[in-house]
Amino acid sequence: MKNIKEIIKLCITPFCIFSPIPIFAITLFLISSNIKLLSIEQIWILIVGCIASIVFTGAANFWNHVNDIEEDILNGKDTILTNGTLKKNTAISISAALYLISLIIITLISIETGRNILLYFTLWMVITWLYSTKIIGLKFKSHYITEIITYIIAYPTFTMSIWLIFSNDMIKGLALSIIMCFLSMSGLMLKDIKDIKGDTEAGLRTLGVVFPVKTLFKSSCVFLTLYYIYIFFSIIIGIFNVLSFVVIVPFLYFFKKTIIHFILNNWNIGLKDAPNVKAMMTSVFASLLLLGVSNYIGW
Secondary structure, eight states: OHHHHHHHHHHTOSOOSSSSSOHHHHHHHHHHSOGGGOOHHHHHHHHHHHHHHHHHHHHHHHHHHHTTHHHHHHTTOOOTTTTSSSOHHHHHHHHHHHHHHHHHHHHHHHHHHTOOHHHHHHHHHHHHHHHHSEETTEEGGGBHHHHHHHHHHHHHHHHHHHHHHHOOOHHHHHHHHHHHHHHHHHHHHHHTGGGHHHHHHTTOBOHHHHSOHHHHHHHHHHHHHHHHHHHHHHHHTTSSOGGGGGGHHHHHHHIIIIIIHHHHTTTOOOGGGHHHHHHHHHHHHHHHHHHHHHHHHHO
């Protein structure tokens, strides 16, 4: 039972908008639906989308952890994989099972809805598998160029995989995919900073190893600003409801708490600035929920 809990913990690590609380899936459902159309069937579709988001993310996360054992040991992480409690061959089998379950779920949904969700999911599945798997002596995640390529493909295809569970509106799906691409780039800039020591010792060429922390943080803020700008652009051209302009509240919060703060501090980052960095994620969570709710009640 303890091992099962630890496996689940790896599946939901890192905590994000996809899992264990599927904020992203809930947002897409709200954007695709309308409060006047609420029904048992709609609630069921929401549950299916949330389960899909959690299972898909769990499969990718666990596979990533399985292939990061050496790097995690160097970074001092204590898990059932790094301490040897769960053997690697067993972990690989569990990971394969999670991907298979994900594939079965999306195949059944594709058949039920008549939408080509399987195409986007397959692309997502392949790229996330390649991301962590050593091919010709190289993992996609071990070099910043292939890491960027992975994110550019993975986030839009994941977005379309979940979106098409709820709706066949391809224009909104494309807009959401572009929005998520900007958001993914913002997150990617910061993702490897905490693992610089281990990645350097492992000989990896991640963003955190190659570029200064200050440069990565500035880039992250730029991409998050573009994320908001594209949301506003999508509202202006009529893709999202005009009530969605409420998203300006979390944007201003991010601008004041993060951008203004670090401009005044010449972009120097220390432990005391942790709340200002966390403000970025807070603004993202709030913006997604507000985008969803505003479209749901004002569609």
